[in-house]
Amino acid sequence: MIPEVEVILNQIKVIHEKKNQDYSAKDNAYENFERASRLISWFNNDIDKTFVNHIATKLARLATLLNNMQTPQNESIEDSYLDLCVYCILWYGQYMSYKNRLSK
Secondary structure (H helix, E strand, O other): OOHHHHHHHHHHHHHHHHHHHHHOEOOEOOHHHHHHHHHHOOOOOHHHHHHHHHHHHHHHHHHHHHHHOOOOOOOOHHHHHHHHHHHHHHHHHHHHHHHHHHOO
């Protein structure tokens, strides 16, 4: 194997293991994706789905962290709440921008 590629693959493995420990349910490694997909299915507009995907993924991860009552290895629980606020503000900003363009 190419040495540089091996280093990168090992870095990916370490990050994956940390995030899997933080965000995956013990009995279903894909639970967060399944939760997020349910929320995304409520929307028709592709841009809404894009924002909802980020929000739903963050909510699913937050649920896992809060339900397991564990200290995350990556971003803090507090950071997750703030990220949710940012995504909602960005989504609202995009909505207002779209609405303003339509009214011109």
